[in-house]
Amino acid sequence: MPREKQKRGRRAEQKAQKEDSKREYDDTIEAPSAKRMKPSNDADETIEPAFTEGADYIPFDDDQGEHQEAFENGDEGNGDTPFYGLLDSDEAEYFSRANEMLEANQFHDAEERNIFIESVYQEANGKELKIACSQGCSRLMEKLISMSDARQIRRIFGKFLGHFLHLVQHRFASHCCETLFIHAAPAVMQKTSKSRAKKSEDGEEGEESDLSLADMFLRVIEELKENWGYLLTERFASHTIRVLLLVLAGEPVDVTSKDSVVASRKKERLGLPAAGAQEDKDQAPTQKRGVPESFESALKKMMSEMVAGVDDTYLRALATQPIGNPVLQVLLFLELSHFGKSSAKDPKSILRRLVPDESFEEGTDSATFIRGLLYDPVGSRLVEIMVRYMPGKVFKNLYKNNIRDRIGSLSRNSTAGYVVLRTLERLGKDDLQNAMELIIPEVPGLIERSRLIVPKVLIERCLIRNVDTTPFAKALQNAYDADPTVRLRQMLRLDSASDAGTRSFEDEEMHDADGDSYKQRQNQQSGPGSSVSAAEKLHGSLLTQVMLTAPGPLSDLVYSSLLAQSPETIIQLAKEATSSRVLQQALTLPTSTLQFRRQFIPRFQGHLAELAQDNSGSHVVDALWPASKDVYFVKERLAQELAEHEMTLRDSFLGRAVWRNWSMDLYKRRRGEWKARAKGIEQDPATTGGSGERPKSKLELARERFAAKQAAAAADVAPAES
Incomplete structure (x- = not known):
């Protein structure tokens, strides 16, 4: 009898095991999945669905069609998000073209644009919720709202009423709600026109227009009041809640700023002009707006309801939660700035619940909580709000027990350094002097790691508080190279090696704790081919500009470095976007002396036409031009050089601007008037009070004084002779 053919070895066994496991997997797929049993009709009997623990997905049951039909009908009885329907292909194509036209904004005048917007509103009537929830058309809704007048905004607001709980949680509709709140805020003080409501053709629309925008905002609060605790940490709703809080308080809502707590840095900025932009020119976006009296009580009630059902432990956990922290920042800001710092004395206030011990002594819960937030990338932002707006007595205790002795080490850290900036802004002269002495030993490390924002703010505050900056100037001089030529390039971060842009945030914190390990790794990774990031160059330029504003050793450190540069290097600096700012400040600031400008300005001769056509x-x-006001012979040489390259400058947009700013047409046609303007003798009527008279020269003033003395002497002699 023949033997059964078998394979020997481990490979054969592994292959057999794989075939068995594959066969078992196929059998499992072909087996019918267990269905969820429907609940019994008996009220007393409830059967919970049995889900497999750790399952990758939960299969839909036979009721999937019923649920989808409920979504399409907008049935909210089951607590799920309603489905408002989808736009058909023709509607989606029309709104897409309308979006492109609004983005191009190539209308002849405002009237034509308003007519187009009104036609889009008519086409979108009854489809507003579909558009807001559409991925492709939600941007159109944002653009429409941003370019609408008060009547159109009230119309959209009325369509959204009753659906805000679901819209603010929607990925796309939440942005529409946010834009709606921002552009409805300036019109909350306007009263509703009843005549317009009667003229409305649609009865539903006329009923909605009877409500003022202020009443609509109060209706929104009523819709959301039962869900504050959940919405605080909801991914999309938290942005809208912040905007709603600021609008109710009358605070400016600026989503374009990178430091704004309203929107993240990834927020898309539409940048379209509003319909009432011409009417609101006098109201800057950073100014507070008037709000109805009902908003005050509504805001107070809303803030209390938000934190009433939250215990202190969960409230402190929000401080380090990426989504809940910005909302907590807005709540704390409004509590301390809008309702007054006296509100912080209330035991139920947000500040007292976060830091119950106002003394901040070592070992207290408040001190432990604050120290834990200082190095947290999310929680440190809440500490900045506390430092900036908390009452003076509480701030002094916080600074004395938690920051003063550690301000040097805190300034080294890339996260805690921002808390140091807010702290320096509130310190008095004596405390600022002490803080400068503690930060001076850390200056070499700050310069080496490109942590230049702390020295910049420290110099600014010392100038405001009249603190002597000579010790700080010596520390900066020791931190940079002794050669003035190399020192300027180090200040502006032009050719220094740095790997700060490639280090992760966690690595920075680890190296902050141990400076030696940081230096070792930096020396290993930095090489001749490593480049400096644009942010480092910008911070280096800003620090150098601040040093120029300080009279004495700080500015002399920069001026001496500029004079040590060759003309070729100066021209290279003038073409660099960040370093050209330093040259402009060095030429025009009050600390710039005549001796410096007389030596520095001639280095630009022979390169004016080249520089005039460069963006920087x-x-x-x-x-x-203003720098050479007291060295006329140098200004005349520069003007002659510009005149020699007239055709080249006129062919360039930037060159024409330089030609106009130097009054070169006047230089060619009426040389005498140009000389008077160049010497500052002739001024514009706006600067001379509208008289148009030129100021008197020193010789004329001396003649008047001599004539006055002669007249006085003659008057004294006349009575004596009589």
């Missing part, structure tokens, strides 16, 4: 260099050429 043209600003330097413009700065040479």
Whole structure:
């Protein structure tokens, strides 16, 4: 009898095991899945669905069609998000074209644009919720709202009423709600026109228009009041809640700022002009707005309801939660700034619940909580709000027990350093002097790691508080190279090696704790080919500009470095976007002496036409006009050089601007008037009070004084002779 053919070895066994496991997997797929049993009709009997623990997915049951039909009908009885329907292909194509036309904004005048917007509103009537929830058309709704007048905004607001609980949680509709709140805020003080409501053709629309925008905002609060605790940490709703809080308080809502707590940095900025932009020119976006009296009580009730059902432990956990922290920042800001710092004395206030011990002594819960937030990338932002707005007595205790002795080490950290900035802004002269002495030993490390924002703010505050900056100037001089030529390039971060842009945030915190390990790794990774990031160059330029504003050793450190540069290097700096700002400040600031400008300005000769056609260099050429006001012979040489390249400058947009700023047409046609303007003798009527008279020269003033003395002497002699 023949033997059964078998394979020997481990490979054969593994292959057999794989075939068995594959066969078992196929059998499992072919087996019918267990269905969820429907609940019994008996009220007393409830059967919970049995889900497999750790399952990758939960299969739909036979009721899937019923649920989908309920979604399409907008049935909210089951607690799920309603489905408002989808736009058909023709509607989606029309709204897509309308979106492109609004984005291009190529209308002849405002009237034509308003007619187009009104036609889009008519086409979108009854489809507003579909558009707001559409991925492709929600941007159109945002653009429409941003370019609408008060009547159109009230119409959209009325369509959204009753659906805000679901819209604010929607990925796309939440942005529409946010834009609606921002553009409805300026019109909350306007009263509703009843005549317009009667003229409305649609009865439903006329009923909605009877409500003022202020009443609509109160209706929104009523819709959301039962869900504050959940919405605080909801991914999309939290942005809208912040906007709603600021609008109720009358605070400015600026989503374009990168430091704004309203929107994240990834927020898309539409940048479209509003319909009432011409009417609201006098109201800057950073100014507070008037709100109805009902908003005050509504805001107070809303803030109390938000934190009433939250215990202190969960409230402190929000401080480090990426989504809940910004909302907590707005709540704390409004509590301390809008309702007054006296509200912090209330035991139920947000500040007292976060930090119950106002003394901040070592070992207290408040001190432990604050120290834990200082190095947290999310929680440190809440500490910034506390430091900036908390009452003076509480701030002094916080600074004395938690920041003062550690301000040097805190300034080294990339996260805690921002808390140091807010702290320096509130310190008095004596405390600021003490803080500067503690930060001075850390200056070499800050310069090496490009942590330049702390020295910049420290110099600014010392100038405001009249603190002597000589010790700080010596520390900066020791931190940079002794050679002035190399020192300027180090200040502006032009050729220094740095790997800060490639390090992760966690690595920075680890290296902050141990400076030696940081230096070792930096020396290993930095090489001749490593480049400096644009942010480092910007911070280096800002620090150098602040040093120029400080009279004494700080500005002399920069001026001496500029004089040590060759003309070729100066021209290179003038063409650099960040370093050209330094040259402009060095030429125009009050700390710039006549001796410095007399030596520095001639280095631009022979390169004016080249600089005038450069985006950054043209600003330097413009700065040479006021800089040479007291060295007329140098200004005349520069003007002659510009006149020699007239055709080249006129062919360039930037060159024409320089030609106009230097009054070169006047230089060619009426040289005498140009000389008077160049010497500052002739001024515009706006600067001379509208008289148009030129100021008197020193010689004329001396003649008047001599004539006055002669007249006085003659008057004294006349009575004596009589």
